[in-house]
Amino acid sequence: MSVQDEIRRLTAADIQARKGGEPIVCLTSYHAHTARIVDQHCDIILVGDSLGMVMHGLETTVPVTLDMMILQGHAVMRGSRRALVTVDMPFGSYEASKEQAFMSAARVLKETGCGAIKMEGGVRVAETVRFLVERGVPVMGHIGLTPQSINTIGSFRAQGRDESDWARIEDDAKAVAEAGAFSVVIEAVAEPLARKISESIRVPTIGIGASVACDGQVLVLEDMLGLSPRVPKFVKRYTTLGPSIGEAVAAFAAEVRGRAFPGAEHVYPMKAKKP
Numbered sequence: 001m002s003v004q005d006e007i008r009r010l011t012a013a014d015i016q017a018r019k020g021g022e023p024i025v026c027l028t029s030y031h032a033h034t035a036r037i038v039d040q041h042c043d044i045i046l047v048g049d050s051l052g053m054v055m056h057g058l059e060t061t062v063p064v065t066l067d068m069m070i071l072q073g074h075a076v077m078r079g080s081r082r083a084l085v086t087v088d089m090p091f092g093s094y095e096a097s098k099e100q101a102f103m104s105a106a107r108v109l110k111e112t113g114c115g116a117i118k119m120e121g122g123v124r125v126a127e128t129v130r131f132l133v134e135r136g137v138p139v140m141g142h143i144g145l146t147p148q149s150i151n152t153i154g155s156f157r158a159q160g161r162d163e164s165d166w167a168r169i170e171d172d173a174k175a176v177a178e179a180g181a182f183s184v185v186i187e188a189v190a191e192p193l194a195r196k197i198s199e200s201i202r203v204p205t206i207g208i209g210a211s212v213a214c215d216g217q218v219l220v221l222e223d224m225l226g227l228s229p230r231v232p233k234f235v236k237r238y239t240t241l242g243p244s245i246g247e248a249v250a251a252f253a254a255e256v257r258g259r260a261f262p263g264a265e266h267v268y269p270m271k272a273k274k275p
């Protein structure tokens with residue numbers, strides 16, 4: 001067996017065991033090539049339904065379909081070897097019943113080969129989380145700001161800004177953790193609440209705009225690379241690929257228009273004529 005064959009993918013159980021230990025590193029990816037890069041540094045690759053906004057230019061994640069998630073989940077599995085690939089369940093694929101959720105999750109696991117799924121919601125999805133986990137589907141929870149609820153919550157604003165909302169958000173986290181989720185994403189909540197939740201549940205919390213008080217952090221890859229035109233305030237841009245791509249494209253366009261495109265100077269060698 002080669003050294004490469006020995007690399008084992010992280011599992012949901014491995015991530016769960018990291019509670020309170022080494023911080024968990026998670027980024028989104030939707031393509032094989034970015035997955036290959038992210039895989040070298042991350043514990044979890046999240047195929048988030050944010051792909052609807054990031055890849056497809058949609059205004060919200062609501063229109064994203066299960067087929068879109070499966071297609072990109074499959075690509076990410078092809079590009080990665082070590083990280084736990086977790087695929088988001090899109091809006092409309094799990095809310096109607098536990099059975100609907102199981103059928104959707106089973107499709108995701110079977111057709112992508114990923115190791116876990118993620119589902120938005122707290123108390124209202126806890127029974128579904130239990131149903132899936134009991135049937136062999138590892139589930140990551142997602143509480144706080146849940147973007148699939150945009151049409152009822154009205155905006156992508158931080159949650160729990162009013163202390164009277166804290167108990168409800170904490171109950172959401174506890175409900176999914178107690179139902180068997182192996183980790184819980186906390187999105188856009190203030191530090192004291194994120195800390196309270198992280199201290200009160202037995203599975204790792206993974207924060208996005210939820211302070212350092214979590215057991216790990218997740219960001220949308222395109223946001224931290226400087227490729228997304230608009231990003232939430234909490235996002236640190238680690239590089240600025242958007243402007244760099246713009247410069248490269250402008251240079252190409254100028255060369256082509258000036259008939260100086262160096263790539264065109266490459267001449268394929270002609271086959272020698274047979275005597």
Ligand code: KIV
Nearest residue numbers: 028048049050185208
């Ligand atoms: O869809 C997504 O990318 C997510 C992360 C923002 C956590 O759910």
